[in-house]
Amino acid sequence: MSARSGSEPSHGSHRLKQPFVFRRHHFTVTGALDYVFFLFGGAASTWLALLILLRGFSLGWWQVATLLLFWCVLSYLALPRLHRILSQIYVPNYFIGRTRTSDGLLGDPVNLAWRGSESQIHHAMKAARWSLAEEITAASTWWTIVSTVSRRSYPEAPVSPLLLFGRRQDFAYQQEVDGDPSQRHHVRFWKCPKGWLLPGGHQADWLAAGTYDKSVGLSLFTLQFTHKIDENTDLERDYIVDSVTAAEPAVNIDHIEDFSTGYHSRNGGGDAIITDGDLPIVEVGKVVPDDSDYPERLDYVMDATVGIEHGHSVKALTKTLWSKRPLQTLLGAALVLVLLIFQALGVTSVLLDWNGIRTEFSLLTQFADLSSHDRELRIGAGILIGISLLIGCLQVAASASVIRGSNRARLWILALSTISIIVSMANYFTGDRELATNGYALTTIALQVTVLLSLSSDSSRLFTRFSTAAQRAERQDRALED
Incomplete structure (x- = not known):
């Protein structure tokens, strides 16, 4: 065994045909979107904590369990994100x-x-x-x-x-x-x-x-x-x-x-x-x-703005990167699927209550006799089911793509979660206080907020952006070989 001093190993004979550089400080539209999602995550998590606290006031002895849930949301979701946002303002960003x-x-x-x-x-x-x-x-x-x-x-x-x-x-x-x-x-x-x-x-x-x-x-x-x-x-x-x-x-x-x-x-x-x-x-x-x-381990840190110029092929980079997916990325992708199942159960329960749908439609349209409109009502319900299934399939595909390292899929899921939370906020602040007492609605909001926080975290953002860049470089390498 030969001893080596002062030099690092090559880690294999396959080297990059061109230096693979991952840059994170240049302004891009993607970076701006990430910053918006990051900031909104702080506001959404704070709002969720307040909703849970309000929910506890109507539960009697169950207030103890609600306070425990409030502590979990406040300490593990809201406060870390708020600290991160505020500390960017007052904590020096140079060596001290x-x-x-x-x-x-x-x-x-x-x-x-x-x-x-x-x-x-x-x-x-x-x-x-x-x-x-x-x-x-x-x-x-x-x-x-x-x-x-x-x-x-x-x-x-x-x-x-x-x-x-x-x-x-x-x-x-x-x-x-x-x-x-x-x-x-x-x-x-x-x-x-x-x-x-x-x-x-x-x-x-x-x-x-x-x-x-x-x-x-x-x-x-x-x-x-x-x-x-x-x-x-x-x-x-x-x-x-x-x-x-x-x-x-x-x-x-x-x-x-x-x-x-x-x-x-x-x-x-x-x-x-x-x-x-x-x-x-x-x-x-x-x-x-x-x-x-x-x-x-790889001779790079995913968070660093460094060029990978030695040692590993791009294929080795992407393989190792995917095997060490951040916990936040796995959690966010998994919760998308949980949220999808949860929402599917809610939609199914509504559709099974056909008489309830007919009554709501009667109130909305002011039709006393629905016999002549039953066919249109069924067609409308079928269209809604089809749209729900399509959105569900897209969410499943996006979740799988995020696990594989797709930055575009991550942004798409973040956009859907943000829109859903904004709609819930608008309903709440315009007078729909049922969100603070409806367990199903509150659980849905909690899942959406957790998805937003997980996939807008630094670890998830850097993982998907680095993975996307690595996959692009791998395709370029294969094109050069061909």
């Missing part, structure tokens, strides 16, 4: 030594810098007995819940995403404490942009944020269940440095004193933070990695 949560709030402090290649970092961390955290998928999320409830060990449990340089961490490492998934050391890593320097002109290849999870509790800002960190983040910073230097003699430490002012603050979960402002720089350039130090 802090990460940001996916909701846009200030997150954990950046307390480590690294010099060296990714493979050298992997080698040093593995030598110090740290475990590479898995990515957040439907499977890893499920096993995280199971391990937390049953207190079973899960050394590779995923960590929540934090953002730096406008993108999520490239990878993360962790160590469980006594096999308890609620307590762990963990550190996230971000690749620095090419040519970027730390304040003061210091060079670094990677930045990292290390904290210690001490328990599970409620977030102060979003009211969600989350890990609570130990407030003295300097202890975790020093623990990471000590564990790596003890395990790998080739690692050296450079120290920047007073890199930032020592401060007391809070992270995105509302946990207190205390730091002296020093920044250790971990030098791993002399570490000699081996083949096992190259994890089986």
Whole structure:
């Protein structure tokens, strides 16, 4: 086995015929639509929470269950989206030594810098007995819940995403404490942009944020269940440095004193933070990695504005991308099908009540005798059934296309959900207060809002846009081959 230092593997002989570049900061009509859907999702989720709260006032002892549902909608749907919208206004978008949560709030402090290649970092961390955290998928999320409830060990449990340089961490490492998934050391890593320097002109290849999870509790800002960190983040910073230097003699430490002012603050979960402002720089350039130090993952971050110029064919890119679909995308596509079934049951129940339809038609048309209009009424009902079936088939096709990575199908579903919610809002604010008491109508609105939030999230947006670009590049490659 040959040792390689300072260079990354090729990951296969098939290379892109042209660099595959995914750009996200150029203004486009698609981007404008996404922004509108994103903003409307915040308003719709807030309105849904208020409807549920009003519903509880008419349920007597069932108010307790309604309040629980109100908390779920408020903490997991409304508040995260509202925080994200507002934090775009008041949270700085340049480097201030802090990460940001996916909701846009200030997150954990950046307390480590690294010099060296990714493979050298992997080698040093593995030598110090740290475990590479898995990515957040439907499977890893499920096993995280199971391990937390049953207190079973899960050394590779995923960590929540934090953002730096406008993108999520490239990878993360962790160590469980006594096999308890609620307590762990963990550190996230971000690749620095090419040519970027730390304040003061210091060079670094990677930045990292290390904290210690001490328990599970409620977030102060979003009211969600989350890990609570130990407030003295300097202890975790020093623990990471000590564990790596003890395990790998080739690692050296450079120290920047007073890199930032020592401060007391809070992270995105509302946990207190205390730091002296020093920044250790971990030098791993002399570490000699081996083949096992190259994890089986793509050399790109979906959130990053980078060109994929090395290593993977477009076919490999799209295959790996589809196998790691974001949880929000799967949830949104699945809820479209649930919503379709739910609505089909409602339409069926109405159609089965033929006498009720005749009565409504009589009131609308003021015809006392419907015998001469029965044929027209049946034709009209048949047309409505046909339209419903057609829309249902289109929604099923769109849902499948979203799972496959179609950005156009995602936008189409978002447009339908937005129109449906706007119609419901218009009915409510023009006097139809039945929405706050009708369980069927409220459930339909809740499903529509959840679809809107899921498919307008950053993860879903970037996944479908990246997938669409990758598929287009794959077709171009096939055309060149032909």
